[in-house]
Amino acid sequence: MIPNDPFLGTHYIGREEQKAVRKILKSKSLFRYHGPDLLYKTDEFEKNMAKYLNVKYVLACSNGAAAIKLACIANGIGPGDEVIMSPFTFIASASSVLSCGAVPKFVDVDDTMNIDPSKIEENISTRTKAILAIHMQGQPCDMKSIMKIAKKHNLIVIEDAAQAFGSEIDGKKTGTIGDVGAFSLQAGKTITCGEGGFIATNNRKIYQIAKMYHDNGGYRVGCDYPTWENGKTIYGENFKLTEIQSAIANEQLKKINKILNKQKKVYEYIVNNLDTDFYKLRPHIDNSILVHSNIAIEFSSQKECQQFIKYMNKFGIGFNIYCSNLINHFDTFKYKVSWHSSNFPYNVSNYEDKECPNTEDLFRRVAWFSLSASLKPKHLKFIVKKLEDFKNEF
Template sequence: MTVRKVRGRPFRVLLGEIDQADGDGALAELLRESNDTCRPAAFAVVSARARERVGARRHERALRLAGLGLHLDLPYTPTAAELTGEDEERNVLDVLRRRRLWRYEVPSADSYVSRFEHEAERLLGVRHVHATVSGTVALQIAMMALGIGPGDEIVIPAVGWVGCADAAILCGAVPVPAQVDETLGMDPADAERKITPRTKAIMAVSLLGNPCDLAALREVADRHGLALLEDGCQACGASHGGRRLGGHGDAAVFSTNFMKFVAAGDGGFIATDRDDVYAFAVRFTGGKAFPARKRDLGLSAPVLPFSTLRMTELTGAVALAQLQRLDRLLGSLRGARDEIFARVGEGRGFRVVPGNDPAGSAGWSTLLLFPDADRCQAFAAAMRAQGVRHVTTSQEKFAGAEIYHCWPAMAGEQPIPQAGGHWATEYPAMTGRRSIDARSSPWTHPLYDGTASYPEGFMDESLDLIARIAVIQTNPRLEPEHCATIAAAIRTADERTARP
């Protein structure tokens, strides 16, 4: 685990000081200091540690004494998992009472996994959905179904998730990063520049609930006879051009990880209009039957080696309840976003990035673009100084902060070293040109005659852009009065940090 430092001392030392803080004043000062110097997720750990040690009442007094009362007064729901409630409980108890935890132990009409797939097909407007154990696994299976393998290259965005590159490597293909634009989606022009005779597909990744430019990327793919693979893991339910993500590419993948809009702990699914992709996904994950609703499609199940990377009934029970709540969740996020920025108006020191489809965006994250990195950081600091935590820089958001989300549970464990982040320079298997077995390395495979490499500075253009972007985050519990408070903080921070 990376050791973070706060004003010259390790993060763990700060946690120890929290444990020994004597009196409300000392605790308040430590909370204020960590708020000013830690990443938002790290401050959440510090605050949680303080609450566990001194109790809720003293913790509240210290926060208010530190000028951070808005941490208590402004709702902050980081993931859809926080909305888990009676619907999920009812479904899970039903599975347990039936004592049928495997999807093929019950008819597809009664299976929670099958019902989840059917609901997802209707929601996304696609012919087929098949559920898996994770979004990253779904990505690898989709690549295999599209025929991506040794000798091939796949264009991926320089900003995404390490699994985008790793899934390609596990298929034997070489990932080739293209720069992102100000929406944090792949730049279609640079994607086209990265195409070679070995390119088999383009991976279109939509980050933070905001769709990438799927129409332009579809045009590039069609012009060169390539497959378009959508990664909508962070944007389930969002739309582009009036159509939900999932229906623009030859195949699409989504995640039901604990950090996502449909949060079932782990899990994922493949969406496609292609019968062959769907049939491969079912067969490869060890499917025992196609659901009854598919009986008229004439699907075949080719013989091939298979895995058991399929979703369980318990995961499906939670995922179904979450999926049925998805549009209400997105409506709340979009309503909060619109309320905030209607009050903010035009910024002096930043420009709101409109995105590729503002109406179709999930509304969870709004990107603010600043002239330089210093002003971006100063703006975020000015927001936090007011006690508003609904802001982070994109550098912070993409820097593996999820480790802090789990810190209380993992603090006493033996952590695995950081294995990659959200930008391509931190994809260790890719930049180190490593595979599971050196004998089958994509870069040295006999079928590969390309020269893809990752020299120093290969994604500096994207990194320079990331350094200038701050993210305003909403959540479904924000009421109009909360939105007014956040908007006022944005205006104040803008006034304090904008330059003529």
């Protein structure tokens, strides 16, 4: 079998991460704000990440879904509001919006398989509060167009950069262009500490609200015990990251260039040996640097795509369509499923079923292969050979 996993940073977990974890355990200080010998690794991670992303504020949190929720909450998105997004994503992009009481408004993708900016305006209603730009599988959305539309209609822009940490557009890191970016440190992401996430913003108010919300809504100065008897306090939840997770994430961040360069090399080896007249690669926007976590090939029909997948799978090369269904067809949206008998938030927000024909068509015609960080030259040679064989046989 040819390695086929989404793990990038995971494969780089080594002595550095082990040493960092041992230090935290020795300190017996696992909570970011208190401990007998606190090493402030979460503070350090936030500072290092802000420097890497070139933003003023980074707030570490428990996962990427929490990061999206914090981004929404800090921008005052709530019951009755609509957030525009594409349905070609992981469920958390939309469920984080639901958890604020708002609903997603699904908008079609273009050939890049990210949201189609030309379809956004026709979907803006009086309820629309924000656009969630989801940078799918290492490729940035067309942020220039999205920002222009947002400015014209006075909308907030949140970037879901969970799958694209390390990518860039026009020299700016993805996730730092809109009002706030949400990132994930889950096992399948560019860098990881198993579970984890963070938000990045240049807006002090967004940062401060998110910081309080992620800390049970309390007002905390430094590492003091928070107060809930302060005009600034809000309702909140506990979305804090632990010192062990932060220590691992810090070590992973040091390896980011190594990870990205290796992925680029692997991707380029395959693409440079590919007949791109026969194989249509997923297009991307100009002036972007991608995270080469995968290779995606578009076929002219669903049937041809399935033939290709079957052929490759026969040789242990795990090409497949990205998912078995788009999230707008999940029961959660189709039947407006809620945990509560009031049917919140569907009862307060007018969720509308929206067809996204281009997304519907494309996701069935595109075959994906995750470029595992454990792929070896012999695997790459074999993949290239089988791609050539398929071309010659069909």
